[in-house]
Amino acid sequence: MLAIHEISTGFKIKNKLTEIHSKISFSLESGSITLLLGANGIGKSVFLKTLLNIYKPLGGCVTLNGKQLSSMPNDELSSFISLMLPTPPNIELMSALDIAMSGRQRFTKSWQLNNDENEAIVNSYFKICGIEELKNKNFAQLSDGEKQKVMLVRCLSQETPILLLDEPMAFLDYPSRIQFLSLVKKIAEEQGKYIIISTHDIDISLPYANHILAFTKNEYQFFNDPKIFATDLIFSEKA
Numbered sequence: 001m002l003a004i005h006e007i008s009t010g011f012k013i014k015n016k017l018t019e020i021h022s023k024i025s026f027s028l029e030s031g032s033i034t035l036l037l038g039a040n041g042i043g044k045s046v047f048l049k050t051l052l053n054i055y056k057p058l059g060g061c062v063t064l065n066g067k068q069l070s071s072m073p074n075d076e077l078s079s080f081i082s083l084m085l086p087t088p089p090n091i092e093l094m095s096a097l098d099i100a101m102s103g104r105q106r107f108t109k110s111w112q113l114n115n116d117e118n119e120a121i122v123n124s125y126f127k128i129c130g131i132e133e134l135k136n137k138n139f140a141q142l143s144d145g146e147k148q149k150v151m152l153v154r155c156l157s158q159e160t161p162i163l164l165l166d167e168p169m170a171f172l173d174y175p176s177r178i179q180f181l182s183l184v185k186k187i188a189e190e191q192g193k194y195i196i197i198s199t200h201d202i203d204i205s206l207p208y209a210n211h212i213l214a215f216t217k218n219e220y221q222f223f224n225d226p227k228i229f230a231t232d233l234i235f236s237e238k239a
Contacts, residue, residue: 002162002194003027006060007070009043009050019058020046021215026222028211030161030192033185035205035226037198038215038234044198047215048164051196053077064161064194078106082158086167088139088147096142096150097122097135103157125156129183145176149183156187165197177201181208202231 004026010019020043028034036044049055051062053074061070069080082103091099097119104118126132131149134142139150148168155163165184169177185208188195196213199205206212212223214234223229 001027001029001065003063004060005063007050007057007062008059009046009055010058011046011055017058021218021220022058023060024213024220025060026211026213028194030194031189032194032210033188033208034194034196034211034213035199035202035209036196036213036215037200037202042215042217044215045166047213048083048166048196048198051162051164052081052083075106078158078160080160081162081164082155082160084151084155084163084165084168086170088144088151090140092138092140094139095136096131096139096146096153097126099139099150100126100135100153100157103154106158121159122153122157125153128156128187129153144171145173145180148172148176148180152180152183161192162194163196165195167198167200169199169201174204177204181205184208 004024006023006025008019008022009024010017036047038044046055050057053070053072057070061068063069064080069077100122101118104122107118123135126135129149129152131146131153134146134150139147142150169180172180181204184195187193197205206226209226212226212229214221214229216234
């Protein structure tokens with residue numbers, strides 16, 4: 001079980017402490033997708049960065065099956081949480097396989113990234129994501145949807161139980177978004193992952209969600225049942 005225990009989020013700039021949300025508490029079962037929702041600038045990215053220990057929690061802690069994550073050094077935390085950013089890297093002269101193989105770096109020495117065992121593992125995730133034909137193509141020449149799938153392969157190749165996907169569909173067209181969500185749902189269920197997706201694509205994402213974490217300016221709401229969530233809860237004038 002992934003448990004958030006009264007986490008307070010914020011950051012310090014020039015010795016000034018700014019708290020954004022306080023005492024966030026909820027728990028998740030493996031094999032689930034949680035949507036992270038809220039207006040721009042409301043604190044979603046700060047929450048994700050707090051889970052990643054980029055920002056230290058101002059209070060509370062995060063635990064996975066009783067093991068505290070919020071006090072781990074970054075090299076140890078990388079075996080528990082992986083992150084997929086909204087914009088694929090702008091990299092020339094590397095194949096899709098090269099990009100995905102970089103997700104195996106924590107398992108190997110940098111000069112051993114292309115050993116057969118690691119490549120076989122990465123290839124298995126290309127197969128799961130249905131993009132085996134892209135492995136040897138120039139990453140820079142792929143479509144946005146193809147790049148995002150390669151980045152998902154990279155994320156999966158880290159073999160962490162928790163996946164944080166930050167606006168992963170921002171540059172995808174509608175059919176590609178549906179395809180991406182279907183794939184992520186399948187991965188969560190079949191591999192028992194905890195997947196948290198920060199997104200503005202609420203209408204198309206809700207059918208794939210098990211839980212909702214919604215932020216307003218100073219508060220949060222957690223919904224175990226997405227069916228009882230309504231957008232006016234976070235986008236109304238009062239919010």
